Amino acid sequence: MDFSLSWILLGLPLAFGLGWVASRLDLRQLRIDNRQAPKAYFKGLNFLLNEQQDQAIDAFIEAVQNDPDTSELHFALGNLFRRRGEYERAVRVHEHLLSRGDLSEADRQRAQHALALDFLKAGLLDRAEDALRKLEGTPFANQARLARLAIYERSREWPQAAEMARKLEAAGEASFTGRLAHYLCEQAAGLTASGDTAAARQLLEQAVADAPQSARPRIQLAALQRTQGQDAQALETLTALVEALPPALPLAAAQLAKAAGACGQAAKALALLKAGYHQTPSLDVLEAMVALESSDPASAATARDWYIRHLEREPSLIAAARWLAGERLEREPCHPPLQRALDHAAKPLNRYRCAACGFEAKEHFWQCPGCQAWDSYPPRRVEEL
Known part of the structure; x- marks a missing residue:
């Protein structure tokens, strides 16, 4: 009994001493880890500010290894991977975050949003x-919508796009009236291509009613009316567009x-075109006036004088090329090369340019093929801007 008690008395101080030594070692290691993690973090931040993304990623990986619970x-590492186009690695980082049981609800929603951006x-x-x-139902709901x-x-799922636009509008994000009209026009174009003109017309009439200040529904409706032989109705539709x-x-x-x-x-159309032209000269309106007057025998001889009047008012290579195309020169052999030179010089000026991204195209687009913005193409050509 005395032997056992003596060992216990000797063992207690020894156990206390070993425990104290172990705690000091743990504290020392913790201090070392805490020093290493911020050091790696700030090193990565420095690389990032100097646009050295490879070195920044290595530094952040080191920091994550030192403190895997941070x-x-x-998030910083996942965003870096996404910016570099390493989407698979970004997905792994954000999926690892979502798999953690100790993640707060706010960080879980943030990780879910980051993961969605990776996939996107x-x-x-x-x-x-x-x-x-x-x-x-999260703070990221509108961004997700x-x-x-x-x-x-992008996938041309117009009914689903319309549903999402209505939700965003109801949430006070913005007005989507014009865009909803475009969705109806896109659906109408598909129906027209498949031969269901009655359903297409119904959608276009709905778009006109929903967005009276949008040009596309009336232009597309008039085109459909003309294909059905209803030129008088098409003229009325376009007249209403010009007035609105x-x-x-x-x-x-x-x-x-x-x-x-x-x-x-x-005569009615020519009066409408002239009124619009005198208010704002336009090459397309000019071409339409020349076409209408050329079809009338009484004014056909002077129809092309509109090009000269336009040149007196607005310097235009396009108008000059169009005028020259119908003229006979004294030195006729010089005409073809001169015409080709003018047409070549005017070609870049005859395009439409997106006001959002600068993408140029031969035809007018309602949605830019480059940046996907709606109604970003002005109704005037590059030469007129």
């Missing part, structure tokens, strides 16, 4: 859509002239 480092940037639209759906709207537009939205006349001018010529109301 969620902010994971990688072009995995189905997986991005599923990830974005999970953000409903905007991203889903872009997905639906005068800047849209250049987009409707050619079609208005054709409809008027077909239904015998050239």
